[in-house]
Amino acid sequence: xxxxxxxxxxxxxxxxxxxxxxxxxxxxxxxxxxxxxxxxxxxxxxxxxxxxxxxxxxxxxxxxxxxxxxxxxxxxxxxxxxxxxxxxxxxxxxxxxxxxxxxxxxxxxxxxxxxxxxxxxxxxxxxxxxxxxxxxxxxxxxxxxxxxxxxxxxxxxxxxxxxxxxxxxxxxxxxxxxxxxxxxxxxxxxxxxxxxxxxxxxxxxxxxxxxxxxxxxxxxxxxxxxxxxxxxxxxxxxxxxxxxxxxxxxxxxxxxxxxxxxxxxxxxxxxxxxxxxxxxxxxxxxxxxxxxxxxxxxxxxxxxxxxxxxxxxxxxxxxxxxxxxxxxxxxxxxxxxxxxxxxxxxxxxxxxxxxxxxxxxxxxxxxxxxxxxxxxxxxxxxxxxxxxxxxxxxxxxxxxxxxxxxxxxxxxxxxxxxxxxxxxxxxxxxxxxxxxxxxxxxxxxxxxxxxxxxxxxxxxxxxxxxxxxxxxxxxxxxxxxxxxxxxxxxxxxxxxxxxxxxxxxxxxxxxxxxxxxxxxxxxxxxxxxxxxxxxxxxxxxxxxxxxxxxxxxxxxxxxxxxxxxxxxxxxxxxxxxxxxxxxxxxxxxxxxxxxxxxxxxxxxxxxxxxxxxxxxxxxxxxxxxxxxxxxxxxxxxxxxxxxxxxxxxxxxxxxxxxxxxxxxxxxxxxxxxxxxxxxxxxxxxxxxxxxxxxxxxxxxxxxxxxxxxxxxxxxxxxxxxxxxxxxxxxxxx
Numbered sequence: 001x002x003x004x005x006x007x008x009x010x011x012x013x014x015x016x017x018x019x020x021x022x023x024x025x026x027x028x029x030x031x032x033x034x035x036x037x038x039x040x041x042x043x044x045x046x047x048x049x050x051x052x053x054x055x056x057x058x059x060x061x062x063x064x065x066x067x068x069x070x071x072x073x074x075x076x077x078x079x080x081x082x083x084x085x086x087x088x089x090x091x092x093x094x095x096x097x098x099x100x101x102x103x104x105x106x107x108x109x110x111x112x113x114x115x116x117x118x119x120x121x122x123x124x125x126x127x128x129x130x131x132x133x134x135x136x137x138x139x140x141x142x143x144x145x146x147x148x149x150x151x152x153x154x155x156x157x158x159x160x161x162x163x164x165x166x167x168x169x170x171x172x173x174x175x176x177x178x179x180x181x182x183x184x185x186x187x188x189x190x191x192x193x194x195x196x197x198x199x200x201x202x203x204x205x206x207x208x209x210x211x212x213x214x215x216x217x218x219x220x221x222x223x224x225x226x227x228x229x230x231x232x233x234x235x236x237x238x239x240x241x242x243x244x245x246x247x248x249x250x251x252x253x254x255x256x257x258x259x260x261x262x263x264x265x266x267x268x269x270x271x272x273x274x275x276x277x278x279x280x281x282x283x284x285x286x287x288x289x290x291x292x293x294x295x296x297x298x299x300x301x302x303x304x305x306x307x308x309x310x311x312x313x314x315x316x317x318x319x320x321x322x323x324x325x326x327x328x329x330x331x332x333x334x335x336x337x338x339x340x341x342x343x344x345x346x347x348x349x350x351x352x353x354x355x356x357x358x359x360x361x362x363x364x365x366x367x368x369x370x371x372x373x374x375x376x377x378x379x380x381x382x383x384x385x386x387x388x389x390x391x392x393x394x395x396x397x398x399x400x401x402x403x404x405x406x407x408x409x410x411x412x413x414x415x416x417x418x419x420x421x422x423x424x425x426x427x428x429x430x431x432x433x434x435x436x437x438x439x440x441x442x443x444x445x446x447x448x449x450x451x452x453x454x455x456x457x458x459x460x461x462x463x464x465x466x467x468x469x470x471x472x473x474x475x476x477x478x479x480x481x482x483x484x485x486x487x488x489x490x491x492x493x494x495x496x497x498x499x500x501x502x503x504x505x506x507x508x509x510x511x512x513x514x515x516x517x518x519x520x521x522x523x524x525x526x527x528x529x530x531x532x533x534x535x536x537x538x539x540x541x542x543x544x545x546x547x548x549x550x551x552x553x554x555x556x557x558x559x560x561x562x563x564x565x566x567x568x569x570x571x572x573x574x575x576x577x578x579x580x581x582x583x584x585x586x587x588x589x590x591x592x593x594x595x596x597x598x599x600x601x602x603x604x605x606x607x608x609x610x611x612x613x614x615x616x617x618x619x620x621x622x623x624x625x626x627x628x629x630x631x632x633x634x635x636x637x638x639x640x641x642x643x644x645x646x647x648x649x650x651x652x653x654x655x656x657x658x659x660x661x662x663x664x665x666x667x668x669x670x671x672x673x674x675x676x677x678x679x680x681x682x683x684x685x686x687x688x689x690x691x692x693x694x695x696x697x698x699x700x701x702x703x704x705x706x707x708x709x710x711x712x713x714x715x716x717x718x719x720x721x722x723x724x725x726x727x728x729x730x731x732x733x
Contacts, residue, residue, distance in 0.1 A: 027157030028086035036061035045162035105140030149205030150180030171197025220248035322370035326402035405447030654700035
């Protein structure tokens, strides 16, 4: 089924006002190449490619050392070119780049593509030059691609790179890559070998001005783009990246990423248990999940999944029908479908009866799904397709051919499959696992001719990954669209002392002491402002106050030292549990105080906290940690001894919705622990989800908080309550 649900134009509410105007880059009517020389690998090959691949606009070589190149007059400088060009390509020694770009900006050139290297990737001098380049871009209003950029390509516009070995064919996949070599020598070449084509390719270079996020913002609004792919090493404005990708998904453009750096852990030192549980890659996964971006493991996976999004409309659901000429492959696909949460409804009723009536299938009693049509079925593919495609029980179809793709029989199979795919109202995927190399290497085999019109998958796993990707996108888009946007969530929180998205009153950062752990008296108003329930707590500064507090809150009680200098008081022996009498409280008060004073000065002890023991419930861990990329992250999961036993937490990037909070809770064992109580009444998941959402609001609105550790939170029949709370603020500014 050809794709018929191309991205809709962004609505006013979801338009991206920060998307740059990049038509002059991708489809320039005029180009000046500064440093143009047939002897230069970069500028020379770029001009050769530009001309050989059909550029019809005006081309102006600029090089004071030459009078003529490529049969064209060569100009001494940009200011001497007879018109203000759309694009200046800059390929000169690094020390001249800033002056060239400044001259272009002063002339009114809207975009400069800087191929020159030797900037921040090289040395300190290069970093200084790059900073100056960024200043010039901002001051003169010229947008800069690069520097240290291998180039860009628009299949329906201009090819502006030295490393594109063949003329691009127009596709509907856009690629933004922070690796220049991967962009053209790997992504482009590998895709072209398999008849998969791009609409645009961007090598971002060092991103002195235009960033990966800018390109995604622009490309996701283009009519010729059905899916945006990104090779991501890192982003400087993570919140903007999340907003841009979220808007793309909401407006109908899938975003797929390869994000390198899974092995990197957060480097920020943490005091809290929750903070130490989250690495930077967990935060990236959370950011992608919250915005509906799909993360894929490698280049081939990116291409196979993107091809499905570009070729087919989004399926209505996850119900897949598989017809295979190989019984063994059918069994393998059944397992693979289950692993990817794809549903395989039974082939029954009228559909099964029709298939059983096809004499060539040699069936014995009935059909399963996947359906084993045997090799004989390849001769009657149109009849099989008519039967299954008419069945409303399925949303997508996979035809699996375990036969040669290069012989005479393959000619008929390929023609039948092409007609089936073209006529179907639902996505029909082709998996062809047989022979691919013809006897005559100069011959284009039938499977390859089919591949020119529809994606043909050779690997069962990648085929079902592609199916699952389109199914997942449909669910992700619906989920993201139903929830408040990140912009709306942030706007609801961006009023000091105002009311946040969940009803809590905000607390200005200026009221919090900075650069240390807070005392209970300092932390309690903050927690109360964001509706974070904490067990009833009294602060005692002498033993008799402690006894009185114990009587007020009710025995048995807990006594714990309140000291910003002793955040891990349990490790110091400064906590006493299960105190059931005034005498026990008196003894414990002395014990915990002495334990604290053995480690910290008396001036660092604010008193002793007296709290009632919390009744039975399920322990959870919940907190905020400093992120090395996203500023702060929220971590949630089973608490107590289960933290280490299950090693299972979920991460969220504030601000997030209540729906995101529930999704995170349900991604861990915590939701099951709350509802499956083995004979006891289930506990309220909704109340705990509300608490997670409130902590997210606090993390998003109060920049001063570097860490918040609620460990444990005990979820009881009366709702969740934090038994302990550690709050650490960051330094001023």
